[in-house]
Amino acid sequence: FNVENLSPLDASTKFAALANQIVNHLRAPDIVALMEVQDNNGPTNDSIVDATTTFNMLMSAIQTAGGPVYQFRSINPADDQDGGQPGGNIRVGFLFNPARVNFVDRAGAGATTSNSVVNNAGVAQLQYSPGRIDPTNSAFSSSRKPLAAEFTFNGRTVFMIANHFNSKGGDDPLFGHIQPPLRSSEVQRHQQAAIVSNFVQNILAVNANADIFVVGDLNDFEFSSTLTILKTGSGLVDLVDSLPASERYTYVYEGNSQVLDHILVSAHLATTAAPEYDIVHVNSEYATQTSDHEPEVARVSLAAQPAYVDVTGQVSTYSSGLTYKRKTQTYEGTITVTNTSASAISGPLQLELQSLSAGVTWVNASGTHAGNPYLSLAPGGLTPGASVTVPVQFSNPAQAPISYSKRVYSGTF
Secondary structure, three states: OEEEEEOOOOOHHHHHHHHHHHHHHOOOOOEEEEEEEOOOOOOOOOOOOOOHHHHHHHHHHHHHOOOOOOEEEEOOOOOOOOOOOOOOOOEEEEEEOOOOOEEEOEOOOOOOOEOOEEEEOOEEEEOOEOEEOOOOOHHHOOOOOOEEEEEEEOOEEEEEEEEEOOOOOOOOOOOOOOOOOOOOOHHHHHHHHHHHHHHHHHHHHHOOOOEEEEEEEOOOOOOOHHHHHHHOOOOOEEHHHHOOHHHOOOEEEOOEEEOOEEEEEOHHHHHHOOOEEEEOOOOOOOOOOOOOOOOEEEEOOOOOOOOEEEOHHHEEEEEOOOEEEOOOOEEEEEEEEEEOOOOOEOOOEEEEEEOOOOOOEEOOOOEEEOOEEEEEEOOOOEOOOOEEEEEEEEEOOOOOOOOOEEEEEEEOO
C-alpha cells in the first residue's frame, strides 16, 4: 500500500481514512508492506530520518478502527538519499500482526548495510531481518531501497521483499505528441529489477521451494520490460495477471488507468498455495483520495510443513558390496548418498530401507519408520554435489540374499 507521503504533519483524518481502508477494505492483512512512509517531521528538511512516530500514529489509528495491534519494522534511510519529497525521507516498511505471524529479527543492518542470503545447513535465511538489498548500488541512487525480511507462519518461513522502484518522473506522456514516448526512467528501474531478481534467485538456490513475496510500487506496468526482468530467472508470478484486464489498475495518470503496484509470488507459492488476489479500488478513480495509489491484497494458504519430506528424487544412492565378518557374524558394507540436484538439501537426512529381505536385521539402524528401518545421516544437510557415506551392518542368520530398496528423507521422523 503506497500511502502517499504519510507523515505526522498530515491531518488525523488521513490516518483515520487509511486505517479504515486497511481494516475494512483490506480486512486487516497479517502483513502490510507500506511505501512512502515519511520521517517524524515529514517534509521539514533537517537531519531527522526516524519514522517511529509516523508508524505509531498509523498503527494507533488502525487499532481505533477496530483492527489488530500491529507492530512495525523498517530501516531508516540516510538523510535525503532516497528521493521523494525533499526532507521527507520516504521509505518502505512492514506492519504485521504478531498474533498471527512471527517476525524473525536479525539485527545489525543500517541504511547502507547490504543484506544477503545465508545457507545455514541447507536452510535459506537472511543475514539481516529486516535488511536492505544492495543499498549503495548506483541503481538505487535517489531512490528507495528494497527491504527484505523473514516471517514465520504455521512453521514455515516466508520471505517478504518490499519495493518502491524509481518513479516515472521525466518520461514523456504515454499519448503525448512525441511517439513513441521517451521513457528515460526505465533504465534505473531495469537495473533495480535485475538486482531484486538476483536476490530472489539466491534464496531459491538454497531452497527451490521457498515461500517468497516481492511486493510494492514498482512504477511500471505488468507487461513492461521491468516486470519481465524481475521475473526472468526468478520464476516469480505476478498476481495481477489473474485479474480481468478491466480491473488491472492501481493508479490513474493523465486519464490512463494503469498498474504500477504489484504482488509477485514464488513459483512454489503460485502452484501450491492457491493464491487469491485483488486490487481494491478505493482511491485512484475518486475525486476524494486517501492515497493516489490503490492498495492490493493477496491471500495464500500455507499448510504446516511436514516434519520430513521425501528427497529420493534429488539424490543418488550407491551400495557397496557386503563382507561377512566372522567375529560379529554380520554382513558389513557402506551406502553413499549424493545430492544430484541444483539446490541444497536440509539436514538431517534419513536413509530408509524398504522391502528388506525377510529374516535380515539392519543392526546399526537408528530406528524404524512405518515399519521400515532407517539411519540418520548428514545432520548439516548436503550442498549440491556433496556426498555422505555411512557404514551398514546386517544380521542374517539364515544367510539369505540381502536385498532392499532405498528412500531418502529430509527432516526428522
